[in-house]
Amino acid sequence: MDTAQVFGALNIIGLFVFAVSGALTALRNDMDIFGVAMIAFVTGVGGGTIRDVLLGSFPVWWIAAPSAVFICLAGAVAATLAQPLIASRLKTLIWADAMGLSVFAVLGAQAALAAEAPAVIAIFMGAVTATFGGVVRDVLLNEPPLILKQDIYATAALIGAGVYVGLMALGLGISPSAVVAALVTFAIRAVAIIFNIPSPKFARPRKTEL
Amino acid sequence: MDTAQVFGALNIIGLFVFAVSGALTALRNDMDIFGVAMIAFVTGVGGGTIRDVLLGSFPVWWIAAPSAVFICLAGAVAATLAQPLIASRLKTLIWADAMGLSVFAVLGAQAALAAEAPAVIAIFMGAVTATFGGVVRDVLLNEPPLILKQDIYATAALIGAGVYVGLMALGLGISPSAVVAALVTFAIRAVAIIFNIPSPKFARPRKTEL
Amino acid sequence: MDTAQVFGALNIIGLFVFAVSGALTALRNDMDIFGVAMIAFVTGVGGGTIRDVLLGSFPVWWIAAPSAVFICLAGAVAATLAQPLIASRLKTLIWADAMGLSVFAVLGAQAALAAEAPAVIAIFMGAVTATFGGVVRDVLLNEPPLILKQDIYATAALIGAGVYVGLMALGLGISPSAVVAALVTFAIRAVAIIFNIPSPKFARPRKTEL
Numbered sequence: 001m002d003t004a005q006v007f008g009a010l011n012i013i014g015l016f017v018f019a020v021s022g023a024l025t026a027l028r029n030d031m032d033i034f035g036v037a038m039i040a041f042v043t044g045v046g047g048g049t050i051r052d053v054l055l056g057s058f059p060v061w062w063i064a065a066p067s068a069v070f071i072c073l074a075g076a077v078a079a080t081l082a083q084p085l086i087a088s089r090l091k092t093l094i095w096a097d098a099m100g101l102s103v104f105a106v107l108g109a110q111a112a113l114a115a116e117a118p119a120v121i122a123i124f125m126g127a128v129t130a131t132f133g134g135v136v137r138d139v140l141l142n143e144p145p146l147i148l149k150q151d152i153y154a155t156a157a158l159i160g161a162g163v164y165v166g167l168m169a170l171g172l173g174i175s176p177s178a179v180v181a182a183l184v185t186f187a188i189r190a191v192a193i194i195f196n197i198p199s200p201k202f203a204r205p206r207k208t209e210l
Numbered sequence: 211m212d213t214a215q216v217f218g219a220l221n222i223i224g225l226f227v228f229a230v231s232g233a234l235t236a237l238r239n240d241m242d243i244f245g246v247a248m249i250a251f252v253t254g255v256g257g258g259t260i261r262d263v264l265l266g267s268f269p270v271w272w273i274a275a276p277s278a279v280f281i282c283l284a285g286a287v288a289a290t291l292a293q294p295l296i297a298s299r300l301k302t303l304i305w306a307d308a309m310g311l312s313v314f315a316v317l318g319a320q321a322a323l324a325a326e327a328p329a330v331i332a333i334f335m336g337a338v339t340a341t342f343g344g345v346v347r348d349v350l351l352n353e354p355p356l357i358l359k360q361d362i363y364a365t366a367a368l369i370g371a372g373v374y375v376g377l378m379a380l381g382l383g384i385s386p387s388a389v390v391a392a393l394v395t396f397a398i399r400a401v402a403i404i405f406n407i408p409s410p411k412f413a414r415p416r417k418t419e420l
Numbered sequence: 421m422d423t424a425q426v427f428g429a430l431n432i433i434g435l436f437v438f439a440v441s442g443a444l445t446a447l448r449n450d451m452d453i454f455g456v457a458m459i460a461f462v463t464g465v466g467g468g469t470i471r472d473v474l475l476g477s478f479p480v481w482w483i484a485a486p487s488a489v490f491i492c493l494a495g496a497v498a499a500t501l502a503q504p505l506i507a508s509r510l511k512t513l514i515w516a517d518a519m520g521l522s523v524f525a526v527l528g529a530q531a532a533l534a535a536e537a538p539a540v541i542a543i544f545m546g547a548v549t550a551t552f553g554g555v556v557r558d559v560l561l562n563e564p565p566l567i568l569k570q571d572i573y574a575t576a577a578l579i580g581a582g583v584y585v586g587l588m589a590l591g592l593g594i595s596p597s598a599v600v601a602a603l604v605t606f607a608i609r610a611v612a613i614i615f616n617i618p619s620p621k622f623a624r625p626r627k628t629e630l
Contacts, residue, residue, distance in 0.1 A: 244575035
C-alpha cells in the first residue's frame with residue numbers, strides 16, 4: 001500500500017470507531033434516530049474539524065468528501081444493531097474510543113506537519129485531533145468527559161503523536177511511522193485500560209480543602 | 211419580496227427569537243445585565259457562525275454586519291421586559307427556539323448550497339446552523355441540552371433542510387422553497403411539542419445495565 | 421517600551437495566568453501530568469484562538485509561535501509546584517483569572533480593531549477573547565462556568581474593551597490606552613471580588629416557577 005492508501009484506511013477506521021462511540025453514547029441518552037446519526041457524525045469528524053480550523057485549512061475536509069457522512073452513518077447503524085448483542089456498552093465504547101484515539105493522533109500530527117507547523121505544535125495537534133471528537137461528543141451529551149475519567153488518555157495521544165513526529169524526523173517513511181505510532185498509542189491505552197493503571201500525578205488536592 | 215429580502219427577513223426573525231431564548235436561559239441562571247446580552251448574542255449568531263467556519267467563509271458574517279448585535283440586544287431587552295408578564299418562561303423558550311430552528315435550518319442549507327457543498331452536506335449544515343446556537347447557549351450555561359430533552363428536534367431541522375434542498379433540486383425558486391421548508395420544519399416541531407410525540411427509537415438501553 | 425513590546429508583555433502575562441488557572445482547575449479534577457499541561461495550554465490560548473477564527477486570521481496565532489506552548493507549560497509547572505504552598509486554590513484561581521481577563525479584553529479589542537472590525541464588534545471581541553479561554557476550561561472539565569458564578573465578570577471585560585476602544589477613538593496612543601484599559605478592567609474585577617458586589621439584575625425569576 002502506498003502512503004495515501006495507508007492514511008485513507010486509517011481515516012476510515014478512525015471515523016467508523018468514533019462514530020460507533022458517539023452513537024453508543026447517544027443511544028444511552030435515549031436520543032432519536034436522527035439525533036444518533038448526528039452525534040455519530042460529529043464525534044467522527046469533530047477532532048479533524050477542529051484541527052483543520054486551527055491550521056486554517058478550509059473548507060474543512062469533509063465538506064468536499066461526503067463519503068465521511070456515509071462512513072459515520074455506517075458506524076451509527078452498526079452501533080444500533082449491535083447494542084442488544086454486546087454485554088457492556090461502556091466497555092465497547094472505551095475500546096472503540098481507544099482505536100479512534102490511536103489513529104487520529106497520527107493523522108492529526110501528519111496534517112500539522114504537512115501544513116509546516118513546528119514539531120511541538122504537530123504533537124499537540126495530534127492530541128487535539130485524537131481527543132476533541134470525544135470531547136465534543138461528551139459536551140453535546142452532557143456526559144462527564146471521558147478525557148477526564150480515563151487515566152493515560154490525552155497522555156497516550158501526546159506520546160503517539162510524539163513517536164510519529166520523532167520517527168519522521170529520524171527519516172523513517174510516512175507509512176511505517178504512522179503504523180508504528182498508532183500501534184504504540186493503542187498499546188499504551190490498552191495497558192492502561194486492562195490494568196487500570198493510574199497516571200503519574202502530583203499530590204492530590206482534596207476537594208473539601210478548596 | 212425578492213430573494214434577498216426574504217432571506218434578510220428570515221435571518222432577522224431567527225436572530226431575534228434565538229436571542230430571546232438565550233436571554234431567557236441566562237435570566238433563569240441569574241446572570242447580570244451584560245451577561246444576559248452576551249448569551250443572547252452568542253445564541254443568536256452561534257449556529258451561523260459555526261456554519262461559516264466550517265464552510266471557510268471568513269470573516270464570519272456578523273463581523274461586517276453589526277446590525278446583528280442590535281437585533282440580538284433587542285431580543286435580550288424584549289425577553290427581560292416580557293418575563294414578568296409571561297406565565298411560563300420554559301414554554302416561551304421552547305416556542306421561540308422552534309421558530310429559530312425552522313428559520314436557521316433553511317438559511318444554513320442555503321448557505322451551504324451557495325458555497326457549492328454537496329446536497330448531503332447542505333442538509334447536515336442546515337441542522338448544524340439550526341441547532342448549534344442552542345447547543346452553545348446550553349453548554350455556556352451548563353444546562354442539559356435542549357437538543358437532548360426535546361423529541362424530534364435535530365430530526366425536524368434535518369427534514370426541513372432536506373425539504374429545502376429537495377425543492378431547490380426540483381427547480382422551485384429560492385424564496386418559495388425557503389418559506390415552504392421553514393413552515394414544514396415549524397409544523398413538525400409544533401406537532402411534536404403539542405402532542406409530546408416521542409421520536410422513533412430503537413430498544414432503549416437501561417442505564418443501570420451499562 | 422514601544423507598542424509591540426507592551427502587547428508582547430501583556431500577552432505573556434495573560435497566557436501565563438490563564439495557564440495557571442487552567443492547571444489549578446485540572447489538578448482539582450485529578451487529571452494526570454499531560455492532561456494538566458493540555459488544559460493549561462487550551463485555557464491560555466483558547467480566547468485568542470476563538471477570536472482569530474471569528475476574524476478569519478489563519479493559521480491561528482500560536483501555530484507559528486510555539487513559544488506560547490512553553491509559556492503555558494511554565495504556568496502549569498508553576499501551578500503544580502505552588503499548589504501545596506497556597507492556602508486556597510480557589511482564591512488563587514479567581515485572582516489569576518481576573519488578571520488574564522483584564523489583559524485579554526484589551527488584546528482582543530486591539531486585534532479586532534487591527535482587522536478593521538466596527539467598534540461594537542471590537543468591544544464584543546474583547547469580551548470573547550477575555551472570557552472564552554475560561555469557558556473552554558470549565559466546559560472541558562465539566563465545572564460550573566466561572567463566567568456564571570462570578571458577578572461582574574463578562575461585564576468587566578466589556579467595560580474594559582469599551583474603555584480601550586474609546587481611548588483609541590479619542591486619539592490616545594495604543595500603549596497608554598492598553599495599560600489604562602487593562603487596569604480599569606482589573607480594578608472593576610478586584611472591587612467585585614473583594615466586596616462581593618452583586619451585578620445589576622432584573623427581578624430574579626424563581627426556578628421553581630418555571
